[in-house]
Amino acid sequence: MISIFGKITLSFQTFRTHKLRSFLTTLGIVIGVMTVIAILSLIEGLNRSVAEQIQSLGSDLIYLQKFTWVSTGHRDLEKLANRPDLIPDDAIAITKLASVEIAIPEINRRLTNLKYRDNEVASPTITGSDENFAWVNNHIVESGRDLSRDDVLHRRAVGIIGSYIASNLFPDESPLGKDIYVNGHRVKIIGVFKEKGTFLGNSLDNFLLIPNTLYEKFFPRERGSIFSRVYGGYSIDIKPRTGKVEQAIDEIRELMRRRHGLTFDEDDDYELNTQQVLLDLYQNLTNVGFIAIVAIAAISLVVGGIGIMNIMLVSVAERTREIGIRKAVGASNQNILSQFLIESVVLALVGGIIGILLGMLLAALISAVSPLKAAVSLWMIALGFGFSASVGIFFGIYPARKAATLNPIEALRYE
Numbered sequence: 001m002i003s004i005f006g007k008i009t010l011s012f013q014t015f016r017t018h019k020l021r022s023f024l025t026t027l028g029i030v031i032g033v034m035t036v037i038a039i040l041s042l043i044e045g046l047n048r049s050v051a052e053q054i055q056s057l058g059s060d061l062i063y064l065q066k067f068t069w070v071s072t073g074h075r076d077l078e079k080l081a082n083r084p085d086l087i088p089d090d091a092i093a094i095t096k097l098a099s100v101e102i103a104i105p106e107i108n109r110r111l112t113n114l115k116y117r118d119n120e121v122a123s124p125t126i127t128g129s130d131e132n133f134a135w136v137n138n139h140i141v142e143s144g145r146d147l148s149r150d151d152v153l154h155r156r157a158v159g160i161i162g163s164y165i166a167s168n169l170f171p172d173e174s175p176l177g178k179d180i181y182v183n184g185h186r187v188k189i190i191g192v193f194k195e196k197g198t199f200l201g202n203s204l205d206n207f208l209l210i211p212n213t214l215y216e217k218f219f220p221r222e223r224g225s226i227f228s229r230v231y232g233g234y235s236i237d238i239k240p241r242t243g244k245v246e247q248a249i250d251e252i253r254e255l256m257r258r259r260h261g262l263t264f265d266e267d268d269d270y271e272l273n274t275q276q277v278l279l280d281l282y283q284n285l286t287n288v289g290f291i292a293i294v295a296i297a298a299i300s301l302v303v304g305g306i307g308i309m310n311i312m313l314v315s316v317a318e319r320t321r322e323i324g325i326r327k328a329v330g331a332s333n334q335n336i337l338s339q340f341l342i343e344s345v346v347l348a349l350v351g352g353i354i355g356i357l358l359g360m361l362l363a364a365l366i367s368a369v370s371p372l373k374a375a376v377s378l379w380m381i382a383l384g385f386g387f388s389a390s391v392g393i394f395f396g397i398y399p400a401r402k403a404a405t406l407n408p409i410e411a412l413r414y415e
Contacts, residue, residue, distance in 0.1 A: 037376070046372065064272060078226065081229040086235060094255065101239045105128075105234050106234065109126060114180055116169040126215070128213075128216070129147075141191045162192075221233070308395045309396065309398060312396055313402070334404070337400045344392045346392070353388075356385075360376055
């Protein structure tokens, strides 16, 4: 009786005898596994990048807003527009909760441009908040100073710009102390934020921060359009105490219901958005892509599996006399079945290994020539091996059973 190791060795000897045929047989497995590994690596790298970007917005922040981050229809916008506006006093009240470290008001809008002499920045965001904005949102003042409480209380015309604005408006000089004009009003630059990069393709450094009291002066609230009534008001950025996110959400919900005078049978007239909502939305999108990728790869694996079954049937026909001899000297049906099944699995695994290596290489090449970053995890390699072994077993059973059930007398007579 031949050991498992011996059967594996015999399998490789068979493949060496028919090198080209064996390679062509595994090609479908190689392509399928390569596709799965390469694209899953890119998706995993993108997932990690998005998670890091979301974390960069501020650790475990809770956002109290009039609207949800989940998309809404026109009928929903009408309902949202009639909700009460959030106000800076809401942030003061929320800060007093036991589970909350701090809460700040934030209001913003997109400008057409910002100019300084002959230089211009298109589509910057202007944000109105208080002296704690940078701390809560993980911004670091790289040069100059941060907003102070006096800046907010006295509505001083000062602001801090992101690094993108600094490098484009002031490429050859320091922006500190310079004046820029916002909606016809002069604002003196007192600081520059350290670069944060991008979030989902949008720059986090193309913005100007000013005191929210000054923002209210520059941009009186427009009550006309539905869009302005829903998205044009304040939101509250809330930093919960460590490990108390869920408790903070419950306490905020109870507080805001009291402040808005809601009865027990009335729905909330505000939304609590968290970073997890962003992650869930993104993962839902990538899950659809994952299913499509697996479906496409499965087709390639099935084609490869059919090729393996076909070549194993040919191998059974070619080795009929050998099977007869082995049975004549005492080999059982189980011995014959296991030999051909092992050959099928080994053939599929060789294709899987080549596919895994090529998939990792392809992902690395794409990562090198594009902004996409690849990340290979152990579970992907295990998935590649699992796919390969499953195909080898599934499509190898029929040829192996056919070999095992051959009549030894007829097999010995086979020419």
